[in-house]
Amino acid sequence: MPTILITGASSGIGKAATKHFQRAGWNVAATMRSPEKETELNQLDNVLVTRLDVTDEPSIQSAVDAALSSYGSIDALLNNAGYGAYGPLEAFSMGGIRRQWDTNVLGLLAVTKAVLPHMRKAKAGVIANVSSVGGKLSFPLGTNYIGTKWAVEGVSESLHYELEPLGIRVKIIEPGAIQSDFIGRSFDFVNDESLAGYQPTVRALFGMFENMSGYYSPAEECAEVIYGAITDGSDKMRYPAAGSAEQFLAMREGVSDENFFAQIRGMMNV
Secondary structure (H helix, E strand, O other): OEEEEEOOOOOOHHHHHHHHHHHHOOOEEEOOOHHHHHHHHHOOEEEEEEEEEOHHHHHHHHHHHHHHHHHHHOOEEOOOOOOOOEHHHHHHHHHHHHHHHHHHHHHHHHHHHHHHHHHHHHHEEEEEEEEOOOHHOOOOOHHHHHHHHHHHHHHHHHHHHHHHHHHEEEEEEEEEEEEEOOOOEEEEEOOOOOOOHHHHHHHHHHHHOOOOOHEEEEEEHHHHHHHHHHOOOOOOOOEEEEOHHHHHHHOOOOOOOOHHHHHHHHHHOO
């Protein structure tokens, strides 16, 4: 029975992926920052709920060790943990900027690094990194979040070169608008209303979010794409994942910067 370790499994895509892989007969190490608060996943067979904070290296190694002790292998890793920090760059403290990059990029690297020795020894494995349609195109006030997702794309491509000869595949998952807690618990909007010049853009961005209700898809649809990416045995790297992802990505394909920016301004009614 294969085993997958999933980060950020307490909600949204991570929780949906945990349930999907468990139903498909996998062992799942479902990791999260506060496992003591989990009341659903720990009732499932072949699911180990354990603590992992991607910004806390000892917790990463402890979670990897627990998964290996319980199941004997880690055949796949889903780097899903992350959150979205939006707002004018001037409004962010440097601490806030570092927290975003520590979680979305350095945390992903730390978890991957902890799992790689086992996969390298096994000469097999799949690493799936959750990026975003924002890893291929940009949105206003997303300097921090979008920046991290573009970094995830580059990290994943580069890892492909060094891991392919070892029998380890790298996959990039690019969700669109998913019905999760992204615009909620996982959304960190930073603003300073005294920075008057940015406020029209702030208002327009929230208006765009409100008008996107028709684009949202259940997290389960994304989990299905993730399962397919990890199990298809192919060398395909990128997987648009629900939430009108292909529609969003098509906005940038073969389009000049000027025309793309005009499309986004049109979505914001500015």
